[in-house]
Amino acid sequence: MSEGATGLIEAGAGAQPQPGERRRGIDRVIMLLEALLKHRAPMRIGDIAKMINAPRSTTYEIVNSLLEAEMLENVGSEGYVYFGRAMHLFGWAYSHHNAHYRRILETLDRMAAETGETVQLCGLRGNKYVVLDCRDSPGPFRISSDVGVEVPIPWTASGRLLVGHMQETELKDFIPAADYELPDGRVIAPDEFFADVDLARRQGFSETSALADRFTWCMAAPIRDSHGAINTTLCFVLPVDTPEPRRNQLLELLRERARALSLAGS
Amino acid sequence: MSEGATGLIEAGAGAQPQPGERRRGIDRVIMLLEALLKHRAPMRIGDIAKMINAPRSTTYEIVNSLLEAEMLENVGSEGYVYFGRAMHLFGWAYSHHNAHYRRILETLDRMAAETGETVQLCGLRGNKYVVLDCRDSPGPFRISSDVGVEVPIPWTASGRLLVGHMQETELKDFIPAADYELPDGRVIAPDEFFADVDLARRQGFSETSALADRFTWCMAAPIRDSHGAINTTLCFVLPVDTPEPRRNQLLELLRERARALSLAGS
DNA sequence: TTAGTTTGTCCGATATTCCAGACAACATGT
DNA sequence: ACATGTTGTCTGGAATATCGGACAAACTAA
Structure with a gap:
């Protein structure tokens, strides 16, 4: 169940x-x-x-x-x-009741403005991944009004971080078998996925290229709450052909901002 | 009732x-x-x-x-x-399901960035006025995380516009008698308020100074839906001592943007 | 026209939700 | 120690909310 x-x-x-x-x-x-x-x-x-x-x-x-x-x-x-309208107000209350969330949204704005790329805030909802908020790149690509749409965890870079706290056995129960199949029909081997999760945990970030969709390179970094747990991630969605130097630079920025938003140390 | x-x-x-x-x-x-x-x-x-x-x-x-x-x-x-989290997603869905609302939020962002003043989107909820969204001025003043807080209609500039479609007799039933008393104890004469409403309707905007609070000058302009009805208003919250030339300039901007957001003509 | 579908409202019956109250476990304060 | 106040969980019973079905009205499509 x-x-x-x-x-x-x-x-x-x-x-x-x-x-x-x-x-x-x-x-x-x-x-x-x-x-x-x-x-x-x-x-x-x-x-x-x-x-x-x-x-x-x-x-x-x-x-x-x-x-x-x-x-x-x-x-x-x-x-x-x-x-x-009431839903709007309830949702607004949710996202502003703590200073933490507000800081996250400000960071989202700043990063989008500074880089011109698409930035997302991601989290889990049940056993699926969802985008909680996003700032779209101003370019003509990507409408991505996909906030709130549930996506299988193995399809995403953020997903690999968000389940980092789980044991392999837990993960097997948690993620439905069907979720390993990508939209284009390819199937991710669960063991490969578990290895990815482990890698993401150890390096403190996660990247995927052309996974859920052939044209995007995603990179995600964890935002930790005061207990050190990963509740949300910060994430760039880039064109796959973004040159490596730029990718590295963006990854560095992403990790830095996510670290700054984490409450663990403070 | x-x-x-x-x-x-x-x-x-x-x-x-x-x-x-x-x-x-x-x-x-x-x-x-x-x-x-x-x-x-x-x-x-x-x-x-x-x-x-x-x-x-x-x-x-x-x-x-x-x-x-x-x-x-x-x-x-x-x-x-x-x-x-679910509330956040429901609320997000509400505020983005139509292009109109999205355009309004973008305008809010732009106006705040251009002027550095506090900008609000306001509407009615039952027989009260509420702020639906806002962009705070970066200055040290005004925290105004008052989105969703219900406020008596007569206390606000926007309120005068939002009830513009009602007859005086309707208004008498609609607004509770207690709502004419301001926070500082002063009482607005209903007839004066009705005259304000009428004025607001005729000039297409509304201003109040030092009404609900001694330190602010508010100005509001209506956003009309496709039937020409006023569902929401755009609104500046300024320090009372803002010089008149700047106020006029801001009012002009406000009216222009609100008009651009209205669906009546298009 | 007829026949079919959908919309919104209303009704009576009964399966169930909601309530009152009791309970243990834990904080208080004196 | 006691008295007093919480919090979270469970129970049985009775008031009632949910349901199935019926109804008129409005739309379709032939």
Whole structure:
């Protein structure tokens, strides 16, 4: 049971709609919000009901409650709903309640401005990797509005750092077997991945080239919390053909900034 | 019935704890999140229970559900909880799902960088005014991490614009009588306020000096959605003693940028 | 036109959630 | 030592939230 953060929504897919099955309103709310996040666009209430496998009448009831609380809001004129203003405020409160996170965002801004490259802040969500925030390079490439999209851990440089605290046996349980298959069909050998994780832990950074996508070179460095644990990583997403001297220079900057943001020493 | 967005939480204050009173989980969740937002800091579960007037056992149950969904997370080592990573992602999704909002945030960044002043994006939440986002002036003054804090509409310049679509009689119902009293004890005459609203509507901007606080001069300009309605405003928060020529220059900039962000014409 | 689908609302029944209260374990302070 | 206050967990029972299904209205597509 890899009961991750998004465990509930899985029920949406495979669960046989057992007759008489009844769920709590709270769980429905959670499933609904995660479904919206996964879908990344306004949805019709009927479609939401199908997606989270809930009765239509219940879905209407819940959506109306959330609309009234402004956690959802109507989008467009006919029947679509998406996240609302209240969610924005809750999320803002999350990202600003501690000075640490604020410093991280400032660093993100500064690095993007100084280098002109795409910079990301990454973390785990359940047993997946997610981008928590990003500053896109101003160039024409990469729209990367992929904040919040769940990606298999083995596809990413940051992922190799974020699981650094786990034993190999733990890792085997933690990462679904399917996650070793890349989008282009190649499969990463788990042992190779474990070796990568180990290497990343020892050198204190991680790089991947043309892994999840053929055109990018990613480099990640860990941000440690006050216990020394790695909760988030800082990460550059570069064109694969970035010349090596520049890459080294950027890696140096990345590691320095990530170190400065870590709370371990202070 | 001024059933605003935050209607539910009001029950927390005045409601007599009717013996057989029982509430839905969903409503408890909404009350809980709004209580956290209002409190603006991590809280203990016991205190949350008191604040939202819920049984302790129920509160534990709900908090644990939300923790598992990462909508809340533990803060510090002993018993405090606050908003979690999922909220950040939901909020991010809200603020980036449409190009319009993204353009607004970019404008906010640009204006702050160009002028060095504090810039805010403001809107309504129920029958209160809230700051939706801000860029603080780099100067030593004003911490203004007041995003999401509810403020009476008559205290603000933006408020005068945001209610511009309402009739005077509607306004009388909409704004609680208590909201005309300023923090320093002065009371705004409702008729004077209605005249302000009217003026703001006619001139397409609004200014207040030393109103909610003695040291600031605020100016706001409306951002109109595709129906021409005013959903949000752009706003400068200046020191009261800013010289008039500079104020005029900033006002001009503000109005121009707000107009550029409005969707009415295009 | 007819036939089919979807939307939003309403209803009554029952399976279940939410509640009150008790409990142990741990902090307090005096 | 005691009295008093927490925190986190569990329980049984009763009020009720969720569900299935029905309904009219609005849209499609022939």
